[in-house]
Amino acid sequence: MEDTVESTFPKIISVDDHVIEHGRVWLDRLPAKYHDVGPRTIQERGTMQFVGGVFSYEPSDDGELCDWWLYEDKRTPQTRLSAAAGFSRDEVKVTGITYEEMRKGCWDPKARIEDMDANWTDAQMCFPSFPRFCGQVFMEAQDKVLSDLCVKAYNDWMVEEWCGDSGGRLIPLTITHLWDADLAAAEVYRNAARGVRAVCFSEIPPYLGLPSIHGDYWEPFFRACAETGTTINMHIGSSSKMPSTSADAPAAVGSTLTFGNAMSSLTDWMFSGWLARLPDLKIVYSEGQIGWIPYILERADNVWEENRAWGGFGDKVPEPPSTYYYRQIYGCFFDDVYGLENIEKCGVNNICFETDYPHSDSTWPHSKTVGEKLMGDLPEDVIYKLVRGNAIKLLDLDFDK
Template sequence: MDLPRIVSVDDHVIEPAHLFSTWLPARYRDRGPRPVTQGIGPLVYQGGKYRFTTDPDGPPTDWWVYEDLLFPYKRVIAAVGFDRDAMTLEGITRAEMRPGCWDPAERLKDMDLNHVEASLCFPTFPRFCGQTFAEARDKEVALACVRAYNDWMVEEWCGDSGGRLIPLCLIPLWDVELAVAEIHRNAARGVRAVTFSELPTHLGLPSIHTGYWDPFFAACAETRTVINLHIGSSSQMPAASPDAPPAVQATLSFNNAMASLADYLFSGVLVRHPDLRLAYSEGQMGWIPYALERADDVWREHRAWGGVRDLIPEPPSAYYYRQVYCCFFRDRHGVDSIDVVGRDNATFETDYPHVDSTFPHTREVALDHVRGLDEETIHKLMRGNAIRMLGLDLDATPHSGV
């Protein structure tokens, strides 16, 4: 079977050591993030969170130092090239990583090896939606860091890729008006994707139900900027027990996406902003059919006491099919349910260079999932829906829906 070249809507980038010394204005550099290489101490996992310490006698690791934060790079986030059992939480240096983790020219070579034409990459040190800068004390420097990251993303990481590396930008999460300004600044240079928290209240930010974020949603709708909601962009992952092993979190990670989708479907945001587009990243899609069925059932049977009778005029699933995208990379159940998930709503990802990545076997993994589907649907899932979602200057088939 011939498989179209893939447009991956969820990959990741390891930031190069020169990012802030090059792109942050000189007056902020002594207060901005600094790269260091030093030993890492034993890992402590407690209450669903990891704690790292330095140790001069520990394995060499590349870190960022920013205010009181020590941020180490770990093998699981730069896992490509390692054997499965070596993809651990141990520290790692850029010299030990596959160069495609942080070098855009090498990334393009790895994409060619992996049957991938274009790729949208989430940040690592800033975390999935820029929480690192939102938590900083000095917000003047933090704003400069957000802008510096975005400038690097657009001009250096994506700049010489011929459109194959797709810019994904941050916003200053702590100020909605600054966020609106950053959306317009980046949209003016062709950016059509921003990352945002799946559950902002978990970051101590206002709920999407309050109306606080409406100027941000309006700016995204106006500029056709897709809001990308990555699992874990709430700085926490679901766990059944405080002492459960990390494997429990990994198994339940889709719960964040499901909770976020329910929030949006009943918030009125998609009603007030019919041109807004959401994309759920790394959440898979096999859970979506029941989530939609349940939401529609609640709307139909419980809307009077449930607080949404006058807020949501149509069944919630109508807004999903019109305005929401999901993505997958290992989800046969989701593909088996593609008519309910939505042939126009599903996109594909490779998760390079994380431990879950299908690199370098993405073509084989994808073929195993889509074998038996018609050619038009395969094209939509592998690239067509992503091209339409992100407004890419690549070929796309005729479409309907979102």
């Protein structure tokens, strides 16, 4: 059996990886008058601490060397957690890092392709790093004229430079204007016109001080995505708030509960009415794993049936919530034995594989071996769907056609 799986395991199309933007992404694209306030990097020595989810920094001649992003009046460090590829697990710590110390595939597209080849990976879709997982850095900035330019500059770099010469192997994933739904919609249309089929969004917008998805505020953005076949991709942490239990809980508690926001967000979407109003809209949950999905679908369907008199969803959700999940929602995994044991309830057409390069959870360079171990007992047609087929259909990729 192992030899059969070894010879037939499909080439991976990963829907959740990450790019470390090089230091001139914005300098190369912003007007010169913004070069002193727009995103730029500086390298210096200092002592870094990470307490309560907040980085603090003190300059120090004998401290560690680190590359920092500067933007308006904020400083953001490059850390080994985000550029962990090539380091052993024991070396992956909350510590500063320079571009020179990173594996080149973190920020160079040609080197990324080489690392994909070493990992049995045909194609990747990468989330941003400095802008954070849905571009909320630009939403939080003071100068929204500059923010608009920064969003467009990132997307131009993503499409033209990061993905441009990859022959389709690097799949563009754009950010948008979180502070203005009409601008967000216009940016979706702009990028869709050049073939982009994926955009980042927050799993729980109110955590960012934004309107929830239960009203009409986001209608222009959601409609633009539905009309252009642009998938909405929500990474864990894209609300800038991760689940935990207390301020003094160890990081391991939050790490164990990373799926929590995805589960809450999925419930939001199933009862929002948007999936019924826009049946062509597709949404994706990245890095949340999948083992929790069958229960929340069962619970949502039960609530829909038993609590409809007071549930508050009225006529917005005419069918059981799981109907919309199986029709329009995708989950992703990189290591989830329980979820795969229940793949029929998770949905063989709703799940995609991911490698999470170059983050600390990444299975690189052993993603094929991990995949074979996880999926080796599944039928070949199901393996194909999980490893690449579902991603091809979801993102309208020019593979296997």
